[in-house]
Amino acid sequence: MKSRDISLAACSYSHVLEIISNKWTALVIYSLENGTIRYGEIQRRIEGISQKMLTQTLRQLERDGLVSRKVTPSVPPIVEYALTPLGDSLIPCMKMLKDWAADHYSEVGKAREAYDTSGAEPVVR
Amino acid sequence: MKSRDISLAACSYSHVLEIISNKWTALVIYSLENGTIRYGEIQRRIEGISQKMLTQTLRQLERDGLVSRKVTPSVPPIVEYALTPLGDSLIPCMKMLKDWAADHYSEVGKAREAYDTSGAEPVVR
DNA sequence: CTCCTTACGCACCTTCGGGTGCGTTACCGA
DNA sequence: TCGGTAACGCACCCGAAGGTGCGTAAGGAG
Numbered sequence A, B: 001m002k003s004r005d006i007s008l009a010a011c012s013y014s015h016v017l018e019i020i021s022n023k024w025t026a027l028v029i030y031s032l033e034n035g036t037i038r039y040g041e042i043q044r045r046i047e048g049i050s051q052k053m054l055t056q057t058l059r060q061l062e063r064d065g066l067v068s069r070k071v072t073p074s075v076p077p078i079v080e081y082a083l084t085p086l087g088d089s090l091i092p093c094m095k096m097l098k099d100w101a102a103d104h105y106s107e108v109g110k111a112r113e114a115y116d117t118s119g120a121e122p123v124v125r
Numbered sequence C: 001c002t003c004c005t006t007a008c009g010c011a012c013c014t015t016c017g018g019g020t021g022c023g024t025t026a027c028c029g030a
Numbered sequence D: 001t002c003g004g005t006a007a008c009g010c011a012c013c014c015g016a017a018g019g020t021g022c023g024t025a026a027g028g029a030g
Helices: A012-020 A025-032 A039-045 A051-063 A085-117 B012-020 B025-032 B039-045 B051-063 B085-117
Strands: A067-072 A078-083 B067-072 B078-083
Touching: A012 A025, A012 A085, A012 B025, A012 B085, A025 A039, A025 A051, A025 A067, A025 A078, A025 A085, A025 B012, A039 A051, A039 A078, A051 A067, A051 B085, A078 A085, A085 B012, A085 B051, A085 B085, B012 B025, B012 B085, B025 B039, B025 B051, B025 B067, B025 B078, B025 B085, B039 B051, B039 B078, B051 B067, B078 B085
Parallel strands: none
Antiparallel strands: A067 A078, B067 B078
């Protein structure tokens, strides 16, 4: 009987998720893991991301102080992105999530299959 | 030059986020942390969650094998929820996220403020 | 002279997660 | 007799996240 009320706004979980739960955010961070990289290169690395989505995601990360952006005004322009120390500090967390998935995601798959084949009430989807 | 392409579908990050990135999921797991608990009690604990959302969230977690559901058919019915071992294994990950937020979220707030007040290009929102 | 390139901005459209509100079963206390 | 209670299901609505496609600058390659 420790915890009483949990509020959405006050919960730290929600704050992190707000930052990294967007569709492409995690992949972008992942692609920056090994150091500075150009815009176009990121796009080539991440399969299926559109230019708009990549730009949007990077802007958001920049605003949140997780990545830095360096523009070299030439033509064509060169824009390089890198993780800030703050961004770096997130890496271990994401690694942990990744490892969890690597270890347990197959169980989730099985659970889903079992749930779906047994005539249990279907989840909305 | 290790990693080449990153695909959304193949990336483990995405799998975890698929599971825990819903609005209420983290809070529900959080409320189950200390053991078995009834539906109504969960709702009372989590500020602002609607019945539909709670049911939906629990169904999803059950389908994913993270929580178990035990129904005692009385009137009114008693439905109890608890974390499965699989669900339990997620707790450390979520704690880590929570700790990261506790340690660094203020920096994110500052970064945002700085970004917004300096006349940088506004993120869409 | 024309096309290709980089790193975007902008307008539009679709999808889906989330929210609101109402109905339901069957018992129990006032 | 009537309302309250627990744990939902169902129908409908809304807004935001995400996707598609087009325009753009200025220089270098052909």
